Amino acid sequence: MFYKVKVKDFIRVPPHMFHLSKKDAVLQNVKATYENFISKDLGFVMNVIDVYNVTEGVIVPGDGAGFYETEFELLTFKPELNELVFGRIRDITDFGAFIDIGGVEGMVHISQSMDDFVSFSKDKVLMGKNTNRSVKVGDKCKARIIAVSYKDLNNPKIGLTMRQEGLGKLEWLSEEQSNKVANSSAKSADSKPKETKKS
Known part of the structure; x- marks a missing residue:
């Protein structure tokens, strides 16, 4: 079954992407991380629909990349038994x-x-x-x-x-x-009472 799933995660944006708008940089990294991702909980991630809330970034010492707490929506396919x-x-x-x-x-x-x-x-x-x-x-x-x-x-x-x-x-x-329609039509025709002529 296909689902729209809202996820909250910290997304890493490398320094070479700082020239992009915050939302564009985060969206590109969400797509790189989550598209074609497979897990038992989410199923198969088919697409990143949109990025919503992006907080101010935090730079971790020794890394140089920005980390943004982000809410985003995914389109997933999670196969269900008997579906x-x-x-x-x-x-x-x-x-x-x-x-x-x-x-x-x-x-x-x-x-x-x-x-x-x-x-x-x-x-x-x-x-x-x-x-x-x-x-x-x-x-x-x-x-x-x-x-x-x-x-x-x-x-x-x-x-x-x-x-x-x-x-x-x-x-x-x-x-x-x-065949079912043809058979039911034939049965209904056979079940109609036959007309008899009165003399």
Whole structure:
């Protein structure tokens, strides 16, 4: 889920940036420190929205840089278990598919790609044996987050599934919806009482 988060921190501004306005210098250093930052508490920092309160700077002896207590707002993505996400297939390997879910990548294991026996072809396509459904690079999909791991903060893992009902390639979902509408129309036509002629 995407969040706007307000943070308060001391931001270091090196002496070579003292010629800039205080807000610009602080903003550049907040971006350098926080953009693409990953933590279990914040999730994935996507962008620095704005810098608000910047106090007067303090120079620490022996450093020469200015330290400014600053409030700023971040746009973050924190993946939640069971959250539904939309994305595009970025790559397919023999063990699954990698989906870009908005600046962050999740992985769908081959066994979780569809409710079928799935095989991998050298053309980077996952193919269902019984349904003949396929997933290839560039396909748009709907998935559910089933695992989030921050063990390695440089490379956190997001596990996804497309096997449950209502998930998968968007093309499949629109086909299923069309079939449901057609079936419900046919059922309602069958359930209408038949007119009989009176003689």
